Amino acid sequence: MFTGSNNVTMDSKGRLAIPAKIRDALADACGGRIVITAHTEDRCLLVYPEQEWAELQEKIAALPNMNPKARRIQRLVLGYATPLELDSNGRVLLPQTLRDYAQLEKKLILVGQNNKLELWSEALWNSWVDEDEPEGDIPDAVSALSL
Amino acid sequence: MFTGSNNVTMDSKGRLAIPAKIRDALADACGGRIVITAHTEDRCLLVYPEQEWAELQEKIAALPNMNPKARRIQRLVLGYATPLELDSNGRVLLPQTLRDYAQLEKKLILVGQNNKLELWSEALWNSWVDEDEPEGDIPDAVSALSL
């Protein structure tokens, strides 16, 4: 399980060093075989261990694709999904299209989210943290929460 | 299965180099024999392995063609469908009518969508990605999703 956040840096070739602790967790979870894709609701990337991804991929592929909302999710999630492996120094090379989608530059934040990780541009992460509370319905499960 | 997206360029003759990884996947799936046609809901092209296309073609042909929506789908999908082969350098030559339909210029994006690929003009892809969320019904299967 992944928790906690890390500052990471992307070099000029788009290589990203995975922090050693997360690297170990990934080695346990999936032998370092991961899939990175787009988040549909925010401009950030999702990092999945291979098996986690396989389950999600099936669910997404099964959505009714004449529905616009479902088609949007399919296009983005399947369309950006890229299997990646760590190089000999524990780095991954992020494809240009993923860098573009999440507006990644040098300074990034890698955020643990239990079964996956999120990868944000530091600037977008900070402005998301500063954002006002979202409007709209609050599900019962959220109202019932007690931190 | 096709996932992930690639920047590709079309040269002045309308030739399009298929990225090596996708080329390999296509070689497995269909020996490089593909069919390209129009997408009915967006101005982009669909790239199918031969067998996938054969199945789809039957379904489309079987639609009730007194219905306007069905007739539209038939005209576009069957009408633009073109079998193509890769040249010795792994490129396909896109017919002018397909280029026109999808407003393809030099810079394109090739997007994996599991059993097929989508080919977009980079400009149209970017404006689609930036578009607001679609209105309308959200299927239960979508609401229940958790990325």
Place this chain on the structure above:
DNA sequence: ACTAAAAACCACTAAAAACCACTTTTTTCC
């Protein structure tokens, strides 16, 4: 038969992948 366009072929350039070396930080042992 001649012209024009399209297909096949060939050569070069550029980008990606693998490799290697160095710097900095952390940990352990004295």
Place this chain on the structure above:
DNA sequence: GGAAAAAAGTGGTTTTTAGTGGTTTTTAGT
């Protein structure tokens, strides 16, 4: 607490492969 060793992170170099552009040959149409 300090020094040494190990691990982690960073950057650059080389090699290979993929992508790009141009040239020639064939085919088809007039």
